[in-house]
Amino acid sequence: GPGSEFHKGSFKDDPQLYQEIRERGLNTSHESDDDILDETTIVVKSYRPAQLTWSQLPEVLESGVLDTLSTEERKRQEAIFEILTSEFSYLHSLSILVTEFLQSRELRATMTQTEHHHLFSNILDVMSASQKFFEALEQRHKAQVCVEDISDILEDHAQHHFHPYIAYCSNEVYQQRTLQKLSNSNAAFRDVLKEIEKRPACGGLPMISFLILPMQRVTRLPLLTDTLCLKTQGHPERYKAASQALKAISKLVKQCNEGAHKMERTEQIYTLNMQLDFGKVKSLPLISASRWLLKRGELFLLEESSIFRKIASRPTCYLFLFNDVLVVTKKKSEESYLVQDYAQLDHVQVRKLEPSEPLLPGGSSRSSSVPYPFQVNLLHNSEGRQEQILLSSDSASDRARWITALTYKERQWQGITNKGELPQVEVTKAYFAKQADEITLQQADIVLVLQEEDGWLHGERLRDGETGWFPESFAHSITSRVAVEGNVRRMERLRVETDV
Template sequence: MVCPPVLQLQLRRSARSMSLWQNLDVVQASGLLTQLLQKEIIMQEAMFELVTSEASYYKSLEVLEAHFLRNPVLINSLSQSDMHFLFSNIEEVMKASERFLMDLEHRMEKSILISDVCDIVFFHAVEHFNVFIKYVINQVYQEKNYRRLLEGNQAFRDAMAALENHPCVRGLSFTSFLILPFQRITRLKMLVQNILKKAEENSEREANAIKAHQQLEQIVKECNEGVRKMSRTEELISIEKTLEFKSKSVPIISHSRWLLKKGEVQLMAGPKSTRTMRSRKLYQPVYLFLFNNLLLVTKPSS
């Protein structure tokens, strides 16, 4: 049965109210509910949830774009570099999400009885979802620059307060919108996993769900690894800034280096015969930085 065009419009505008596939007027009028086995109805619900949740997610992205990213007052309060740090490649993420949603909608246009969605998930995860990795990795800078702007930019702070009080954001903060892409990838993985559990063994649906789940798992893994590397680099930069004498032969900042532990210890000095006297003069404070491939011994500057 062909899905009427009005349903696609509903998917984007009213996804929150469309909780169940079997409650759709077109489904109830089709007679499918009396023809399908209960396990197939459950599968339809699982696939429909993926589609409607994607529509709801995209609707939230549109709020981020139209209400925040395109707001002239906010734009005028920020430099071009601050805009880039704050919003990163969110426009690329939106384009990828829109393409994905359109393909899901086209699948439902073909028939209200959904054949599959995981094949679409797999294709887009391979071809287009790499933009999510870049966005999530840059979130380290997003959060840092957002805090910096709130503290030091009065115009930005005032503009943001007004935007967050607008009814269209439904009481959500700006940062709640910024973290949507990573939340969506992890949520999508769970939705695919739910479909996989309900798929018939050795079926095409099961095979597609397995491939989609594995690909999404890889994306989440790369996101987490990228964030971890970025945080490590940020920590190395912070440490290097505290050092007065830097060794050019052994640079602190390296992609293959990360901090394991740091802390102050007391270094014993002076003749061995006097070390048992516990004189304060015999002990010098030193600060150790233990990296995975380097031990750095420092002392407070005089």
């Protein structure tokens, strides 16, 4: 009837912010046909109830099509519709980032042109790519009550229109740094930003949650496309089309990740190359495309006499651990480090010392000023000799992180055999890596937990196998056995399908 036309836009009437929705297609538990299981995954407190589903649409109800569809086909329509509605929600959030933040004259006035560019990058291009994608999906949705397919649209946009995402993600390291610098040292910026963030349009959310939208969307798309694959298993042609779409989108995500890493790593190596002073030690050509930093930091040196010294004057050393070499330095200033020694990672051994062990040849046992000791052996150092270094950390988690990082090579070969046995967590809010051994996570990411230490988790991100540390407080345990098993199956499938 004439009323149904008006209803056609109903999911647009009260647009939700993308930060507040969590697509049902991210759940793996509806591999089972039992909808009740959808409720077993964690729902973050702030999420509003899910948007309108396809089955609730007036035009669907009026058409009577629900009586004739198989469960599988109804679920496929739901999955297609959810890609459309969530893209609309995402586009809505992007438009707020643009109108409230990017276009704010007051905000622009608080920073340089370069800072402004680093902060917002090519977000307008990303938004226009989303607009085109949404329009193509919407056109298809308006044309048929039961949509034939959208895999062709997904594939086409991933291949030909989504390149702005790669540039945006590659800029992430500059974006984060600029935001941090402005927040810490620019009062005018802080004040203007606070005012904007209070506006009703922003829904009480900080600018950072808007800036990371493209990363959030691009990492969710493969999972939503994978849900489409799952719902077309009984239909060889459609399944093939959905799998091709999944490949194209996963390739894009991979390029986004690689872009982000490459920028960060290249810049880091060049900076460190200027800061490391080899002094009397035989020089090591640091710059190499295949070298990156795994971890850096200051540790206490336990020398013979240091046990008897006051804590205040404990000698320290500063380590730089790359994926192929460990460099031991003395920190001279924030900008300069004097190299004492180094060894290829293959020639480095590490051992955690137990409280009962005598630390030093002198036989003095561990004193209270030596909290968390461990030993690093350089089997073949810069002079081709063997060298032993006794170190200690301030916290159990710091020591655990050093040991994990130093055994990076061994871990790479081990490969975790039975992933189904590992505990899993779901990330409840985005976390940004602050150090090289940490991992940046998006909301709703699933992570397999490899280690727990002192409020920190070391885990493997389900969607692509990247590993790193992150605070336990950013995640919830997944307790449902069904969800855990579904996640492992999905991971195995995604990695084959997408060849990650």
